Amino acid sequence: MENRTDKNSYTIIFAIAMVIVVGALLAFTASSLSPKISENQRIEKQQNILYAMGVNDNDESSAIFVSTQDAPELFNKYISKQLVIKNGEVSEDDQAYLIDLKKDKAAAGGDPAKRNLPLFVGEKDGVTHYIIPIYGKGLWDAIWGYVSLDENMVIQGAYFDHKGETPGLGANIKQRYFMDDFIGEHVLDDSGTFKGVTVAKGNADPINENKTDNEVDAIAGATITGDGVTAMIKSDLKLYKPYFDNLKNN
């Protein structure tokens, strides 16, 4: 006897019903949770920016943010100015940290003059931090980060994060030992031209003592993620060079 579930008409109706039910379920979940999710993402951005300028709860070896409750208050306390640079024009915008670099990059279509470049200026222990968000791609998916520079474009702190790099390999770019290696690295070379920081394999300086060689030690087995970090530092920090030139001349 033929089972009623084998009929073509039953199959089609079942498929349609399933799509409607599952679709409705997912749409309901997504729309009801989205305010809470974007709130979490907003706080995370504040935590990231604070981390890059050294406001964090780090213990000896691990990287720990300030707590989510304290983040908005500390953000207002430490970040004195949020700027957006567009085609050389600098303007203040207290929502600059909400700029989505990925969307902005895509909208500009490879033309840096069309991009909105966010820059955060903060002060901690008498030192001024210029914090720049960067965005690029790793092996599997997006990688991004925040780099804090001083007025000579020397790195004072860095935070990297990723969407889907391999645990134990590429995912280690958000480990403290890797991020801390960037502190003190020069982004410019001796003559003052932009050089970036290279995540180098076969680095003869694993303890990272030479901070003016524009190199940090790579993570074994994470070559493409490391290259991605190098590339995003080069491409994104370079766009801010005119701002820093200006800063020095005035």
Next chain:
Amino acid sequence: MGLLSKKDTKLITDPLADNNPITIQVLGICSALAITAELKASIVMSISVMFVLGLGNVVISLMRNIIPSKIRIIVQLTVVAALVIIVDQVLKAFAYELSKTLSVFVGLIITNCIIMGRFEAFALANGPWKSFLDGIGNSLGYAVILIIVGFFRELLGSGTLLGFPVLGDPIAKTGLYAIGYENNGFMLLSPMALIVVGIIIWVQRTRNKALVEDH
């Protein structure tokens, strides 16, 4: 009779060794190779799979009499994908930190052969309670292998366990590194995970000859 009958207990304990999803059923190998470079990742993945497989098995089992056989694989895939997305969204809203750790695994759960394998082999033919136990049992069996592989890969590859250095500091040359030990970077790459899984299969079949197939 307690909470679990003898048969029910077997559903949980069998997949731990004699019917292990990875070493005997050869399911879920891909994810076992991909994420076991760290012990912590192995544990997180095991818990995620347990949740999705346990719940998914129940859902499929409840629907087993109304699923048209022609499109049953698509139906199963839809159930897994929907479950995973809902779990991911809820975590993002209420446990943001955890959701970031899990994000790597979410995609891998959808493609994990254990899930589809158990839906096909068990949930489509059994009741919800039995299917739930089968899901938990199989994910525990999966967890055992993942944790063994993760343990050896992290220990020999990075010299750490759950992130804590246990063999000394490789840069400052303390502990075992002082007497010339080096981390084996090969352990961190996927091929070595396959070799570790192979060794586990070898040990298991040497100890229990009943598992060896006749040719």
